[in-house]
Amino acid sequence: MTSARFPFLVALALTGFANSAHAIDWSKVQGKDITLLYPAQMSWELVLTQAEHSGASKFREGKNCRGCHEGNEDSSGDLMVGDKTIEPTPIAGKPGFVKANVKFAHDDQNLFMRVEFAPGKQPDAKMDPKIESRVAVMLDDGKVMEFSRGGCWAACHIDNEKMPKGTDGVSMYLPKSRNGMTREGGGVVKPADELAKIQAEGGYAEYWEASLNPGMPATVIDGIVLDKRKENAAPAVTANATFDNGKWTVEFSRKLSADANHKDIGPGKLYTFGIAIHAGHTNKRFHYVSLEKTFTVDTGNGDFIAKKAP
Numbered sequence: 330m331t332s333a334r335f336p337f338l339v340a341l342a343l344t345g346f347a348n349s350a351h352a353i354d355w356s357k358v359q360g361k362d363i364t365l366l367y368p369a370q371m372s373w374e375l376v377l378t379q380a381e382h383s384g385a386s387k388f389r390e391g392k393n394c395r396g397c398h399e400g401n402e403d404s405s406g407d408l409m410v411g412d413k414t415i416e417p418t419p420i421a422g423k424p425g426f427v428k429a430n431v432k433f434a435h436d437d438q439n440l441f442m443r444v445e446f447a448p449g450k451q452p453d454a455k456m457d458p459k460i461e462s463r464v465a466v467m468l469d470d471g472k473v474m475e476f477s478r479g480g481c482w483a484a485c486h487i488d489n490e491k492m493p494k495g496t497d498g499v500s501m502y503l504p505k506s507r508n509g510m511t512r513e514g515g516g517v518v519k520p521a522d523e524l525a526k527i528q529a530e531g532g533y534a535e536y537w538e539a540s541l542n543p544g545m546p547a548t549v550i551d552g553i554v555l556d557k558r559k560e561n562a563a564p565a566v567t568a569n570a571t572f573d574n575g576k577w578t579v580e581f582s583r584k585l586s587a588d589a590n591h592k593d594i595g596p597g598k599l600y601t602f603g604i605a606i607h608a609g610h611t612n613k614r615f616h617y618v619s620l621e622k623t624f625t626v627d628t629g630n631g632d633f634i635a636k637k638a639p
């Protein structure tokens with residue numbers, strides 16, 4: 330599938346490249362480091378089951394993932410990347426975590442997000458021969474409770490493709506899209522009219538994804554996650570990327586207010602986001618992910634504040 334849509338993506342990315350808004354002086358923007366961990370097969374269902382995760386009941390009582398895990402992402406990732414009980418098919422020599430430096434800004438029209446990371450010594454997993462690395466962002470504006478609480482884990486389920494109860498073609502989804510979810514995930518997908526209502530009320534997560542190969546322009550897609558991962562016909566997001574000295578610098582931008590498949594972004598709201606990085610020609614779940622992080626626009630108490638660009 331990836332190879333079939335690749336030429337199409339190249340065309341879109343070139344358009345995005347040409348359209349990209351004016352340059353930001355990122356040296357004047359304060360960034361923060363985030364550590365992304367290798368999550369193996371630790372799904373939403375497992376983290377909510379006390380017998381499998383000692384944080385489960387405290388999470389159900391209201392303590393978010395980061396409340397216990399922030400600061401220990403590196404050791405958690407190191408633990409899981411080679412642990413056969415949670416990672417049945419480990420990739421030999423795979424690092425357990427990747428650090429990223431993240432910055433936000435806006436120019437009254439567009440939101441900008443810059444992600445800088447060094448993938449480190451990544452073995453070639455040969456799962457996706459055409460794409461070396463990918464950076465994805467998922468975000469919500471407070472409409473998806475599970476996402477505010479658990480970030481990307483809200484979309485990561487035991488029955489997703491390549492997960493323990495996975496079926497091919499079952500992509501990320503949100504719990505609200507299902508009736509009767511259990512420890513085995515799934516349940517029944519809600520009828521189309523109910524899904525449409527949830528979507529119209531903003532109960533979806535938005536995602537962006539840039540595919541990266543050194544020396545080539547980034548290719549970008551975006552879309553939403555509700556009952557599954559649904560790509561937009563044309564992305565509202567652009568991405569510019571450079572690779573230098575072992576380090577990727579990826580700059581996403583998007584109009585602050587876009588269409589119905591994108592969250593309105595502006596002051597006075599708290600946005601929760603998560604970042605995922607695929608490195609070393611991996612795909613599907615074989616990525617690094619951040620815990621839930623937040624941003625605000627202009628002021629507020631997000632981890633990041635997108636201020637007017639210098």
Ligand code: HEC
Pocket residue numbers: 368371376381382383384385387388392393394395396397398404405406408409478479482
């Ligand atoms: C009350 C504290 C607490 C909360 C909240 C919590 N956890 Fe944990 N988590 C733990 C502890 C303690 C362990 C290690 C022992 C275990 O596995 O039960 C752990 C283990 C893990 C592991 C395995 C790697 C490791 O470091 O052992 C993952 C992955 C994980 N948690 C993810 C999550 C996610 C995702 C959430 C939110 C949905 C979450 N946790 C919420 C306490 C917590």
